[in-house]
Amino acid sequence: MSSxxxxxxxxxxxxxxxxxxxxxxxxxxxxxxxxxxxNWKEEVLLHDxxxxxxxxxxxxxxxxxxxxxxxxxxxSLTFTQPTTxxxxxxxxxxxxxxxxxxFMPLLIDTFxxxxxxxxxxxxxxxxxxWGRPNPPYVIFKYDGKEWIRxxxxxxxxxxxxxxxxxxxxxxxxxxxxxxxxxxxxxQQINSSLDQPxxxxxxxxxxxxxxxNAMCEELILYKGxxxxxxxxxxxxxxxxxxx
Numbered sequence: 001m002s003s004x005x006x007x008x009x010x011x012x013x014x015x016x017x018x019x020x021x022x023x024x025x026x027x028x029x030x031x032x033x034x035x036x037x038x039n040w041k042e043e044v045l046l047h048d049x050x051x052x053x054x055x056x057x058x059x060x061x062x063x064x065x066x067x068x069x070x071x072x073x074x075x076s077l078t079f080t081q082p083t084t085x086x087x088x089x090x091x092x093x094x095x096x097x098x099x100x101x102x103f104m105p106l107l108i109d110t111f112x113x114x115x116x117x118x119x120x121x122x123x124x125x126x127x128x129x130w131g132r133p134n135p136p137y138v139i140f141k142y143d144g145k146e147w148i149r150x151x152x153x154x155x156x157x158x159x160x161x162x163x164x165x166x167x168x169x170x171x172x173x174x175x176x177x178x179x180x181x182x183x184x185x186x187q188q189i190n191s192s193l194d195q196p197x198x199x200x201x202x203x204x205x206x207x208x209x210x211x212n213a214m215c216e217e218l219i220l221y222k223g224x225x226x227x228x229x230x231x232x233x234x235x236x237x238x239x240x241x242x
Contacts, residue, residue, distance in 0.1 A: 038057070038058045038059070038060075038170040038173075038174065039055065039056065039057040039058070040055075040056055040170075040173045040179040040180070040181065041053055041054065041055050041056070041179045041180035041181070042054045042056060042164060042165060042180060042181045042186060043180050043181065043182050043183045043186070044079075044107075044108055044109075044163045044164065044183065044186070045161075045163050045183035045186070045187070046109050046110065046163070047109050047111070047156075047158045047159050047160070047161070048158075050082070051183060052079055052080075052082065052108070052110075053079065053080075053180060054077050054078070054079045054108060054164070055077070055078040055079065056075065056076070056077055056164075056169065057075060057076045057078075058072060058074075058075040058169070058170045059072070059073045059074050059075070060072055060073055060170070061073040062099060062100060063099070069168070069171065071099065071100035071101075071122075072092075072100055072101045072104070072122065073094050073100060073101060074091065074092065074093045074094050074101050075091070075092050075101055075105075076089055076090065076091040076092070077089065077090045077105060077108060077117070077164075078090075079108065079115075081110065081113075081115060081142075082110060083110070083113045084113070088115060088142055090105070090108075090117050090140065090142075090147055092104075092105070092119070095126070095129075097125070097129065097220060097223075098122075098123060098125040098126045098129060099125070100122060100123065100126075101122060102121060102122060102126045102129070102130070103119035103120065103121060103122060103126070103138060104119060104120050104122050104166060105117055105118070105119045105164050105166075106118045106119055106120055106137070106162045106164060106166055106198065106201075107159065107161065107162045107163045107164055107201070108163065108164060109159045109163070111156040111158060111159060112156075114141060114142065115141070115142040116139065116140070116141050116142075116155055116156070116159055117139070117140045117141075117142075117147070118137050118138075118139050118140075118155065118159075118162075118201060119137065119138050119139075119140065120136055120137060120138070120166075120197075120198075121133075121136065121138060124215040124216065124218065125218065125225055127214075127215045128215070128217065128218045128219070128220075128225070129220070132211070132215070132217065133152070134205040134206055134208075134211055135152065135197055135201075135202040135203070135204070135205060135206060136197060136206070136211070136214070137152055137197075137201065139151065139152055139154065139155050141154065152201075152203070155201065157203075159201065160200055160201045161200060161201070162190055162198060162199070162200070162201070163183070163186060163187075164186065165181065165186055165189055165190070166190055166193065166198055167189075167192075167193060172189060221233075221234060221237055222237050222238070222241055223237075224237050
């Protein structure tokens, strides 16, 4: 092997070691973006002006169109409850009946020592599965032991502004390459959202026409999602079930 070839080999080894070291550093700080699972931190602005550090984890997987990201398979939020110092985790896990995780979290906040989380069903199947809520939120409250779903009316009126990165958060954080993401940056990112229901928590229902345009009504019939009044679809499902 010539001296030139040896020099090139050494240069390649140094480059490989640098890339590996950089990858380990990024993983320790904010996760390996785009390789299976992703984790990062967000500085969340609460309704009273205080801030909460939230750790987010997300995993994608499953069927998807060429050139598009796989759907979110599961995700979680972990934070320390300010008044009790308890570590609390909220999860949205894979749901076989919709083929992905059911929810995308919109905000996390605390009021009177109780933690609340507002989420949005992901896709039409999840939206129908969770009863087609209007406004389109699924609200959770931590009762000291577990997260339970509560009606929108139980979410304190003081809690009204989304404070988590909402649209493709893993991709956005991956492009920034920065964790934790500041509250100011989260507000800037979310300001690009057009839908009013993602800018502020709405308390009045959206027009039925708008809801139907967003997602047609479906029901789960013997493991298949079909339109409520579709005898042909029912017959096909019944025939295939035999």
